[in-house]
Amino acid sequence: MDAQGWDNRYAETDLVWSASPNRFVADELTGLAPGTAVDLAAGEGRNALWLASLGWRVTAVDFSAVALDKGRQLADARGLSVSWVHADLTDYVPPVVDLVLIAYLQVPPALFEPVLRRAAAAVAPGGTFLAVGHDATNLTSGTGGPQDPARLWTPAGVVASLGDLVVRRADSVRRPVDGARDAIDTLVRAERAR
Numbered sequence: 001m002d003a004q005g006w007d008n009r010y011a012e013t014d015l016v017w018s019a020s021p022n023r024f025v026a027d028e029l030t031g032l033a034p035g036t037a038v039d040l041a042a043g044e045g046r047n048a049l050w051l052a053s054l055g056w057r058v059t060a061v062d063f064s065a066v067a068l069d070k071g072r073q074l075a076d077a078r079g080l081s082v083s084w085v086h087a088d089l090t091d092y093v094p095p096v097v098d099l100v101l102i103a104y105l106q107v108p109p110a111l112f113e114p115v116l117r118r119a120a121a122a123v124a125p126g127g128t129f130l131a132v133g134h135d136a137t138n139l140t141s142g143t144g145g146p147q148d149p150a151r152l153w154t155p156a157g158v159v160a161s162l163g164d165l166v167v168r169r170a171d172s173v174r175r176p177v178d179g180a181r182d183a184i185d186t187l188v189r190a191e192r193a194r
Contacts, residue, residue, distance in 0.1 A: 040101065
């Protein structure tokens with residue numbers, strides 16, 4: 001889906017995603033000392049807003065102007081400061097920060113791998129990289145997410161683009177959703193040595 005398609009989707013409803021942070025984002029990042037962060041493919045900013053509430057200085061980046069406007073309104077209502085950047089990740093170069101977050105950027109490998117490489121390069125010494133996205137095993141053992149296998153992640157596929165980051169966790173994790181099956185996500189957490 002292109003930016004216009006996402007603008008339309010975000011315009012159709014109050015919030016496309018929950019107002020709460022992604023459960024894996026919260027589990028993995030709770031307890032980190034706040035610093036600078038960039039949330040790539042931030043959508044309406046649920047993770048960026050949560051990080052800002054913990055004292056992080058966050059830049060939220062997305063190619064949907066409608067999603068970013070919703071995030072701005074939520075930030076204003078909650079008295080939070082987030083820098084909102086309207087940009088396409090295919091050519092956006094993130095600043096060097098203490099935390100780089102990518103959640104559910106489900107694009108073909110030719111687009112995803114360069115984004116991952118630029119994201120990994122943006123992790124400051126001692127900083128953290130966290131990626132969470134729909135796992136390829138959803139097609140056979142889970143539920144939800146894109147049905148195009150090329151847009152689904154694997155832990156090894158994400159790790160392959162992280163360069164010299166030190167991988168601390170690379171797993172397929174289960175996420176309970178309504179229905180009989182859990183969704184399965186790829187979760188990769190890595191760090192840059194000091």
